[in-house]
Amino acid sequence: MENNVKIARIQANLTQQQLAEKIGVTRQTISLIEKGKYNPTLKLCLDICYAVHKTLDEIFWVEKESGMK
Amino acid sequence: MKKIKDERLILKNLQNVRTAYIIQTIGILGILGYDLFTKGMEGMRQNPLWIVFMITTIVSVYLSMNISVDHESSEKSPKKGTVLSLLILTAISVIIGIAVNFTNGFGILDGLIMGGIIFVCGLIPILYIRYLRIKRQEENLDE
Numbered sequence: 294m295e296n297n298v299k300i301a302r303i304q305a306n307l308t309q310q311q312l313a314e315k316i317g318v319t320r321q322t323i324s325l326i327e328k329g330k331y332n333p334t335l336k337l338c339l340d341i342c343y344a345v346h347k348t349l350d351e352i353f354w355v356e357k358e359s360g361m362k
Numbered sequence: 363m364k365k366i367k368d369e370r371l372i373l374k375n376l377q378n379v380r381t382a383y384i385i386q387t388i389g390i391l392g393i394l395g396y397d398l399f400t401k402g403m404e405g406m407r408q409n410p411l412w413i414v415f416m417i418t419t420i421v422s423v424y425l426s427m428n429i430s431v432d433h434e435s436s437e438k439s440p441k442k443g444t445v446l447s448l449l450i451l452t453a454i455s456v457i458i459g460i461a462v463n464f465t466n467g468f469g470i471l472d473g474l475i476m477g478g479i480i481f482v483c484g485l486i487p488i489l490y491i492r493y494l495r496i497k498r499q500e501e502n503l504d505e
Contacts, residue, residue: 318368331370 297352298341299327305345316340390415424490431494440495447488455481 302312302323309327313320318337325331326341333341342349366372390411397406406412459477462468 319371322368322370325370334369337369 294329294332294353295355296326296329298323298345301341301345301347301352302327307345312341312344315344387415387418424487427487427491427494431491431498440492440499443495444488444492447491448485451481451484451488455484 302309305312307315309320309323313323316323316337317340322331322333326333326337338349338353342352345352366375393411394406394409394415397409401408455477458480459473461473462476463470463473
């Protein structure tokens with residue numbers, strides 16, 4: 294799944310490691326989410342949103358046609 | 363060692379456990395199959411691995427009932443299903459009981475015991491399924 298985690302993370306001035314520590318996951322998980330290779334649970338999505346001060350919509354919303362790879 | 367909190371790693375860990383379980387089961391089946399060939403049915407049953415295998419199978423069947431109840435597409439009435447299952451189970455137990463009774467070397471008592479054992483063994487999963495269905499209905503009512 295495509296998402297805007299990477300953009301939001303850079304805007305919040307965080308590295309993958311810092312974001313990972315903030316949420317309590319490993320850096321690899323953040324990396325996989327950014328690449329769209331891991332489908333996070335809603336709870337983790339929310340944690341990411343809180344950490345970068347964005348809404349779910351801004352980070353994870355994708356239009357129906359382009360979203361499904 | 364720290365406790366793993368990363369959900370992706372927890373999931374991965376579960377998948378690893380599944381792989382290990384598959385390999386273990388293949389191993390157990392291999393050993394039991396070897397026993398079956400070399401020592402016959404009785405020899406195989408004397409192997410403690412047989413009990414391990416049976417218990418695992420029973421546990422896995424009970425756990426999968428949780429899934430099959432959720433998977434049922436139509437809302438089955440728990441009462442109707444239970445009554446039907448009980449009727450069939452009673453019929454099977456009675457038939458087997460009578461059959462044992464008329465087998466050479468067995469008496470009425472053996473027939474009663476055999477039928478009773480089969481009835482009790484069948485009763486437990488039926489009651490469990492009934493409990494699961496009632497629980498699911500209650501969950502649906504909350505919507």
